[in-house]
Amino acid sequence: MRPAVVATAPDAALSRPSWPRPAPPLMAGLGVWGALGLAVSLGFAPVAAWLAAGAALAALAALDAWRVVRRPAPTVERQIPDTWPIGVERPVTLRLQSPVAQSLDVFDLHPGSWAMQGLPRRLRLARGQATSVDYALRAHDRGDFRFDGVQLRLHSPWRLWSQSRVAGPAQSVRVFPNFAPLARFAMFSAEQASRLVGAHVKRRRGEGTDFHQMREYRVGDSLRQIDWKATARARRLISREYQDEKNQQLVLLLDTGRRLMARDGELAHFDHVLDAALVVSYLALRQGDGVGLLASGGATAWVPPQRGVGAIDNLLRATYALQPAPVATDFLQAATELSLRQRRRALVMLVTNLRDEDMEDLLPAVKMLRRRHLVCVASLREAALDQALSQEVHDLPGAIRAGATAQYVAQRNAAHEVLRGHGVMVLDVACDQLAAALVDKYLAVKRDGLL
Numbered sequence: 001m002r003p004a005v006v007a008t009a010p011d012a013a014l015s016r017p018s019w020p021r022p023a024p025p026l027m028a029g030l031g032v033w034g035a036l037g038l039a040v041s042l043g044f045a046p047v048a049a050w051l052a053a054g055a056a057l058a059a060l061a062a063l064d065a066w067r068v069v070r071r072p073a074p075t076v077e078r079q080i081p082d083t084w085p086i087g088v089e090r091p092v093t094l095r096l097q098s099p100v101a102q103s104l105d106v107f108d109l110h111p112g113s114w115a116m117q118g119l120p121r122r123l124r125l126a127r128g129q130a131t132s133v134d135y136a137l138r139a140h141d142r143g144d145f146r147f148d149g150v151q152l153r154l155h156s157p158w159r160l161w162s163q164s165r166v167a168g169p170a171q172s173v174r175v176f177p178n179f180a181p182l183a184r185f186a187m188f189s190a191e192q193a194s195r196l197v198g199a200h201v202k203r204r205r206g207e208g209t210d211f212h213q214m215r216e217y218r219v220g221d222s223l224r225q226i227d228w229k230a231t232a233r234a235r236r237l238i239s240r241e242y243q244d245e246k247n248q249q250l251v252l253l254l255d256t257g258r259r260l261m262a263r264d265g266e267l268a269h270f271d272h273v274l275d276a277a278l279v280v281s282y283l284a285l286r287q288g289d290g291v292g293l294l295a296s297g298g299a300t301a302w303v304p305p306q307r308g309v310g311a312i313d314n315l316l317r318a319t320y321a322l323q324p325a326p327v328a329t330d331f332l333q334a335a336t337e338l339s340l341r342q343r344r345r346a347l348v349m350l351v352t353n354l355r356d357e358d359m360e361d362l363l364p365a366v367k368m369l370r371r372r373h374l375v376c377v378a379s380l381r382e383a384a385l386d387q388a389l390s391q392e393v394h395d396l397p398g399a400i401r402a403g404a405t406a407q408y409v410a411q412r413n414a415a416h417e418v419l420r421g422h423g424v425m426v427l428d429v430a431c432d433q434l435a436a437a438l439v440d441k442y443l444a445v446k447r448d449g450l451l
Contacts, residue, residue, distance in 0.1 A: 018163060018164045018165070019163075020065045020068055020069060020156070020161040020162065020163045021161065021162050021163070021164075022061075022160070022161060023155070023156070023159055023160055023161055023162050025158070025159050025160055026061055026160040026161065029057050029061075029160070030057070032053075033050070033053055033054055033057055036049065036050050036053055037050050060158065060160065061160050061161070064156040064157060064158045064160040064161055065156065065160070065161050067156055067157055068154055068155070068156035068157075068161050068162070068163050069163065071100065071102060071154055071156075072098070072099050072100065073152060073154065073165045073167050074096045074097055074098035074102075074104070074125060074152065074167060075096070075097050075098075075167065075168075076094060076095070076096050076149075076150045076152070076167040076168035077094070077095045077168065078092065078093070078094055078095075078108070078147065078150065078168055078169075078171060079092070079093040079094075079095070080092050080147070080171065080173060083174070083176055083179070084139055084173055084174065084175045084176065085139075085175070085176055085177065085178040085179050085180045086139050086140070086141065086142050086175055086176065086177060086178055086267065086271055086275075087138065087139070087140070087178055087266060087267055087271070087275075088138065088139075088178060088180050089115075089117075089136045089137065089138040090136070090137060090138070091134055091135075091136055092108065092110075092134070092135055092136070092137055093132055093133070093134050094106060094108060094132065094133040094134075094135075094150060094168075095130055095131070095132050095133075096123070096125060096130070096131050096132075096133065097125075097128070097129070097130045097131070098125040098126075098127065098128075099127065099128065100127055101124075101125060101126055101127045102124075102125055102154060102155070103122070103123070103124050103125075103154075103155045103159075104122075104123055104125065104152050104153055104154050104155060105120050105121070105122050105123075105152070105153040105155075106119065106120060106121045106122075106123060106133055106150065106151075106152060107119050107120040107121075107150070107151045107153075108135070108147065108150050108151070109147060109148040109149055109150065109151055109166070110137055110147055111139070111145040111146065111147070113140055113141060114137050114138060114139050114140060114145075115137070115138040115140065115266075116135065116136070116137055116138075117135060117136045118133075118134065118135025118136055119133075119135045121133050121135075139175045140266050140267070141175065142175045142176065142177060142271065142274075142320050142321065142322070142323070143174070143175060143320065143321045143323070144172060144173075144174055144175075144321065145172070145173055145174075145175060146170060146171070146172050146173075147170060147171045147172075147173065148166070148170050149166040149167060149168050149169065149170050150166065150167050150168045151164060151165075151166055152164070152165045152166070152167055153165075174320055174321075175320065176316050176320040177271065177274035177275050177277075177278050177316065177319060177320065178271075178275045178278070179278060179312075179316060181279060182278060182279070182282050182312065214227065214230055214238055214239070214240060215238070215239055216236065216237065216238060216239070217236070217237030217238065217239045218239065221239045225239040225240050226238065226239055226240075227239065227240050247288060247289065247290065247307070248289045248290070248346070248347070248446075248451045249289060249290045249291070249292065249305045249342075249344055249345070249346035249347070250280070250281070250284045250289055250290070250291050250292070250305070250346060250347045250349065250442065251291075251292045251293065251294065251305060251338065251342055251346045251347070251348050251349070251373075252277045252280075252281065252291070252292070252293045252294070252349050252351065253294050253296070253334060253338060253348055253349065253350040253351070254270075254273055254274075254277065254293065254294070254295045254296070254322075254351050255273075255296070255297045255324075255329050255350070255351060255352035255353070256270065256295050256296065256297040256298040256299045256300070256322060256323070256324045256325065256329070257297030257298050257324060257325065257327050257328055257329030257352075258298075258324065258325070258326045258327060258328065258329075259324075259329065259352055259353035259354075259355070259358075259380075260273060260297075260324040260352070260353060260380075261324045261325075261326065262353065262382060264382065264383045264430075264431045267431075268324065269324075269353060269380050269431060270322075270323070270324045272380070272431040272432075272434055273351050273380070273434065274319055274322070275435065276351075276434040276435035276438055277293065277315075277319075277351070277438075278312065278315065278316070279435040279438070279439060280349070280435065280438040280439050280442055281293075281311075281312060281315055282309070282312050283439055283442070284442060285307065285308060285309050285311055285312060286309060287446065288307065289307070290305035290306055290307045290311075291305055291306065291311060291315070292304050292305035292306070292342065292346075293315055293318065293319065294334065294337065294338050294341070294342075295319070295322055296329065296330075296333070296334035296337065297324070297325070297327065297328075297329030297330070297334070298323070298324050298325025298326075298327050298329075299322045299323055299324070299325060301318045301319060301322055302337075302341060303315055303318045304341070305342070305344075305346065329352070330361065331350075331352075331358070331361045331362045331365035331366075332361055332364055332365045332368070334365065335364075335365035335366070335368045335369050336368065338369065339368060339369065339371075339372065342373070343372075345372055345373055345374070345451065346373050346374070346451075347373070347374045347376065347442065347445055347450075347451055348369055348373045348374065348375050348376070349376045349378060349438060349441075349442075350366070350369075350375065350376070350377045350378065351378045351380070351434075351438075352377070352378075352379060352380070353379060353380045353381075353382075354377065354379035354412065354415055354416070355411075355412060355415070356411040356412060356414065356415045358415070359415050359418060362377075362419075363418065363419070363422065366419065366422065366424050367422065370422070370423060370424065374425075374445065374450055374451055375424050375425065376424070376425040376426070376427065376441055376445075377419055377424055377425070377426050377427070378426075378427040378429065378434065378437065378438060378441075379412075379416065379426065379427065379428050379429075380429065380430070380431060380434065381412075381428055381429060381430050382430075383430055383431070385405060385408070385409060386430065388401060388402060388405040389402065389405055389406065389409070412428075413428070416428055425441060427441060
């Protein structure tokens with residue numbers, strides 16, 4: 001997927017050059033002139049010397065200021081990737097070319113919340129020669145962002161003044177969920193890609209629901225696989241080989257409410273959810289199944305199930321700007337909407353951060369979905385819970401914290417058991433394990449022919 005990077009004109013306030021500012025050498029010269037004035041007041045130097053020094057310093061400063069104001073700014077071109085995955089460091093290149101030789105400092109006006117390495121940079125530009133500056137950026141949030149040009153600080157020839165200018169066009173860029181692993185998966189088969197994610201793929205032979213091919217009998221094949229008519233014609237044992245059924249449907253039901261606003265590290269839980277959803281969607285599409293998505297709670301989105309690896313682009317476009325909101329998710333409303341939109345039986349993977357107080361609303365929702373669909377609830381677990389339980393207790397506050405955490409985890413596990421008692425598959429995983437757990441469960445459902 002290659003969304004266009006739109007270049008726009010920089011704001012007028014950014015394009016207007018600022019007034020020259022005195023540089024350290026000029027401030028040092030003023031300090032020397034002031035010391036000379038003190039010497040004059042004490043009678044150690046003549047007044048004429050102080051006046052002459054001041055006139056000379058003023059003339060030099062005025063000439064140097066005029067020269068930096070008249071100096072043309074370099075032309076700047078920014079090279080950025082067409083698409084930007086969240087949480088991944090990507091290179092940015094600035095190309096500068098000046099009609100005159102000059103010294104300057106360079107800083108790119110990138111989105112302020114992004115992590116940056118490699119700037120600011122001080123350069124000495126040769127006349128007419130292009131110079132490249134490389135630095136690295138990492139986006140922490142998805143959505144639409146803007147680069148507001150490149151800030152340049154020009155130094156006057158005698159280094160008495162500096163002037164700030166903004167050169168180059170502004171650019172808009174869209175930050176998507178982390179699609180970087182998908183490009184790597186494209187080089188491998190679906191089974192190999194599943195192993196790369198961390199899923200435990202169980203190989204099998206001769207099972208499945210769709211006929212795949214005829215082949216010679218192998219040791220380990222069951223008698224049910226033997227095609228006796230083909231065996232009689234070939235005068236050797238021939239087995240039928242089956243594969244997992246294709247053209248089934250997977251629908252991801254993503255919670256965009258307040259539960260997913262928690263953060264583990266740099267990324268919010270919802271960003272981890274989107275990354276994992278892309279991985280399992282891509283592998284399901286590679287298996288020949290259709291994949292759809294419904295986001296509900298805060299921001300909403302609906303992508304009907306589609307087949308083909310190209311459908312991953314539709315998922316990216318529909319979800320790149322989704323953000324969780326500080327609202328309580330109405331799971332029953334989400335289940336009702338999905339039941340009306342998705343009439344065909346599907347594997348529905350509901351991803352949320354389940355707590356025991358959510359059961360009053362969630363249980364009727366999953367019961368409604370189970371009338372037609374196979375339901376799996378993936379409940380994200382905060383890393384802080386595991387850290388609190390693994391810490392040694394040395395004092396009363398630590399004991400209270402550990403006890404409260406253990407009670408919370410026990411209530412959470414009890415809610416999971418209630419769902420399992422109603423025939424719902426439940427995953428209790430940390431953020432870094434979510435992708436592998438979703439893929440593992442999807443493959444298990446395919447392997448067991450549950451759909």
